[in-house]
Amino acid sequence: MTEPLIFELSQPGRRGVALPPLDVPEAEPLPAEFRREELPLPELSELDVVRHFVRLSQRNFAIDSVFYPLGSCTMKYNPKVHEEVARLRGFQQIHPLQPVETVQGALAVMFHLQRALAEISGLPAVSLQPAAGAQGELTGILMVRAWLRDRGEDERTVVLVPESAHGTNPATAAMAGFTVKAVRADRNGNVDLEHLRALLGPDVAAMMLTQPSTLGLFDPNIEEIARVVHAAGALLYGDGANLNAILGKVKPGDCGFDVIHINLHKTFTTPHGGGGPGAGPVCATAALAPYLPAPIVVQQGDRYAFHAPERTIGKVRAFYGHFGMFVRAYAYICGLGAEGLREVAEHAVLNANYLRCRLRDVYELPFDRICMHEVVFSGNRQKQECGVRTLDIAKRLIDYGFHPPTIYFPLVVEEALMIEPTETESRETLDRFIAAMRTIADEARTNPELLKHAPTTTPVGRLDEALAARRPDLRWQPHREAAERTPPGSAH
Numbered sequence: 001m002t003e004p005l006i007f008e009l010s011q012p013g014r015r016g017v018a019l020p021p022l023d024v025p026e027a028e029p030l031p032a033e034f035r036r037e038e039l040p041l042p043e044l045s046e047l048d049v050v051r052h053f054v055r056l057s058q059r060n061f062a063i064d065s066v067f068y069p070l071g072s073c074t075m076k077y078n079p080k081v082h083e084e085v086a087r088l089r090g091f092q093q094i095h096p097l098q099p100v101e102t103v104q105g106a107l108a109v110m111f112h113l114q115r116a117l118a119e120i121s122g123l124p125a126v127s128l129q130p131a132a133g134a135q136g137e138l139t140g141i142l143m144v145r146a147w148l149r150d151r152g153e154d155e156r157t158v159v160l161v162p163e164s165a166h167g168t169n170p171a172t173a174a175m176a177g178f179t180v181k182a183v184r185a186d187r188n189g190n191v192d193l194e195h196l197r198a199l200l201g202p203d204v205a206a207m208m209l210t211q212p213s214t215l216g217l218f219d220p221n222i223e224e225i226a227r228v229v230h231a232a233g234a235l236l237y238g239d240g241a242n243l244n245a246i247l248g249k250v251k252p253g254d255c256g257f258d259v260i261h262i263n264l265h266k267t268f269t270t271p272h273g274g275g276g277p278g279a280g281p282v283c284a285t286a287a288l289a290p291y292l293p294a295p296i297v298v299q300q301g302d303r304y305a306f307h308a309p310e311r312t313i314g315k316v317r318a319f320y321g322h323f324g325m326f327v328r329a330y331a332y333i334c335g336l337g338a339e340g341l342r343e344v345a346e347h348a349v350l351n352a353n354y355l356r357c358r359l360r361d362v363y364e365l366p367f368d369r370i371c372m373h374e375v376v377f378s379g380n381r382q383k384q385e386c387g388v389r390t391l392d393i394a395k396r397l398i399d400y401g402f403h404p405p406t407i408y409f410p411l412v413v414e415e416a417l418m419i420e421p422t423e424t425e426s427r428e429t430l431d432r433f434i435a436a437m438r439t440i441a442d443e444a445r446t447n448p449e450l451l452k453h454a455p456t457t458t459p460v461g462r463l464d465e466a467l468a469a470r471r472p473d474l475r476w477q478p479h480r481e482a483a484e485r486t487p488p489g490s491a492h
């Protein structure tokens with residue numbers, strides 16, 4: 001039976017609030033031109049409203065309720081103590097236009113976070129400003145562009161990007177006005193060094209590289225890659241969104257990266273997804289430090305102040321960045337300490353390899369080698385032998401109570417199933433997930449139709465995702481007949 005929507009529960013005269021008698025003069029209502037005569041607001045009791053919103057919240061898949069192995073997104077548990085710290089009055093109630101003297105504590109958090117990220121990345125200069133990973137990438141590439149212009153190297157118009165890269169990498173390079181050329185992967189999933197050497201020339205500005213890559217693989221040739229890129233007069237940009245895997249183990253600066261961004265929301269925890277919030281600080285070498293976006297926080301004696309680097313590319317967003325996330329990230333780093341951060345990387349890698357070893361006999365593993373924080377399988381076998389697609393496997397996982405992994409990415413793997421368990425999941429959870437994945441592989445053989453119609457246990461069944469994206473139907477319309485409304489399971 002279809003659940004009634006909140007407007008349909010409305011009963012004339014029912015109230016959810018009891019206001020005290022008016023003890024101030026009655027105000028004139030809004031002028032008529034600003035009012036709608038017909039405004040069919042639902043009339044409900046408080047209980048109706050509470051049930052409605054709790055029911056909606058329970059339909060969400062969230063890291064606080066289910067295992068969420070969405071590859072490349074690092075949906076790990078966000079400790080609640082960070083929320084408490086970010087909500088401390090002194091942090092929560094300050095205003096970005098307050099005089100700097102009155103927000104010294106906030107500046108101290110930003111300064112020490114900059115220092116911690118410099119230590120972790122091995123790159124000395126840090127700006128916290130960018131609002132997300134993608135914006136951090138754009139910031140870094142604009143810094144590269146400004147650096148090249150100052151050197152009179154305007155002829156460097158090409159940015160090299162491995163074919164397995166996250167889509168934001170080529171998009172960033174194109175937005176910054178560069179031409180993008182793809183670098184092939186070799187048969188082990190690493191950068192094809194021969195192809196890279198062939199592409200490098202006097203027109204190349206930079207290479208953008210994700211380490212470990214979106215295939216979940218650590219490229220062991222990283223020092224050689226940095227060497228040949230630098231020898232060609234170009235810079236090496238690091239997409240540090242996968243830093244979770246190497247925290248405290250490998251410093252990108254030591255590998256030869258000139259500038260990287262870090263996804264605070266992924267690596268250093270903040271509830272994210274569905275578009276926000278994010279923070280993508282940029283860490284750079286001393287040579288690129290003058291180009292960082294302004295302002296950065298500096299220490300002057302026992303005070304903290306904002307500073308604009310001399311060749312700054314300017315501001316990339318309003319004010320100073322997503323301050324609440326800085327507090328969470330700093331709390332996370334201080335809470336774990338150096339040893340704890342190393343353990344994060346160890347457990348993230350251990351968990352991904354546990355899944356790799358326990359599922360490789362049922363799902364094809366395109367790169368059968370030790371992986372980092374995520375493992376990329378392929379649903380090719382199930383497609384060829386049973387006519388079931390990766391999409392069907394992912395949808396069936398919902399019936400077993402798991403958020404699906406990332407699918408059809410990276411593009412270099414056919415029918416890709418990209419699983420990132422993260423370090424915060426227990427062995428028991430991983431075992432339940434493995435059992436579900438193995439059962440689904442059996443079902444693909446014995447009852448492929450079941451998978452093709454999954455999920456079968458959710459309030460809304462299989463969506464036509466293209467139609468849902470192109471013609472979203474998001475608004476309840478009061479006068480539309482119930483029969484006209486799309487029934488669950490159909491294409492809206």
Ligand SMILES: Cc1ncc(COP(=O)(O)O)c(C=O)c1O
Nearest residue numbers: 072073132133134166168241278
């Ligand atoms: C490898 C990689 N690069 C870049 C990004 C972009 O980060 P954001 O979504 O914060 O813009 C992501 C996002 O998860 C990513 O996984």
